[in-house]
Amino acid sequence: MFLRILFFLSAIIFITSCDKFSFSKKESSQAIDTIVDFSSVDTYPSFKICDSIINKDRKANCFRTTIHQKIGEELAYYKLTTKDSINAVVTVAIIINSKGEFQLESIESSENIKNQIPKLDSLLKVSIKNLPKIYPAIKRGIPVTTKYQLPVRIQLRE
Numbered sequence: 001m002f003l004r005i006l007f008f009l010s011a012i013i014f015i016t017s018c019d020k021f022s023f024s025k026k027e028s029s030q031a032i033d034t035i036v037d038f039s040s041v042d043t044y045p046s047f048k049i050c051d052s053i054i055n056k057d058r059k060a061n062c063f064r065t066t067i068h069q070k071i072g073e074e075l076a077y078y079k080l081t082t083k084d085s086i087n088a089v090v091t092v093a094i095i096i097n098s099k100g101e102f103q104l105e106s107i108e109s110s111e112n113i114k115n116q117i118p119k120l121d122s123l124l125k126v127s128i129k130n131l132p133k134i135y136p137a138i139k140r141g142i143p144v145t146t147k148y149q150l151p152v153r154i155q156l157r158e
Contacts, residue, residue: 041146043138045096051135067131071152074127082116086156091149092124098143100136104128105147113154120154 043059050062071092090113093105107121114120136143 041137041139041144042141045100045137045146046135047132048134063134067150068152070131071124071127071150074130075123078119078123080117080120080156082156084116086113086116086154088113088154090120090124090152090154092128092152093147093149094128095145095147096134096136097145098136100134100143102128102131102134117154117156124152 044056044063046053046059046063047066050059050066053059053062088110091108093107095103095105097103104125107124109120137146138144
């Protein structure tokens, strides 16, 4: 009887202690990067003329230069007149969706500009609407929606 109890206790100790042994398995899978920086993109939005540029900073500069140029060309079609000379910056917030389409979010301008050029908001809306479709920004291989604050200098002389 004593032998049976000793054998039974030994078996229970042996069975329950197996989980205490360290059997290390080598991790062959790579850790998945789950931290995503939402303040930057891997590839900036790109007009067709900027698409061949590989360097990230040059591509961003090409995007900024081209968008300013296109908006400037659109605004140049309109003959604006004012009583006083104007040299001010208007901030235009635009959204470029994952399909490469522009959407105007807001326009920030001074009261002086609003009073002297009341049509400026509608002209900027038309200018943004007439921008060509572009390639959207890319984050981890996926087209994403981005938002940009675009400063537009308004210079008018009497």
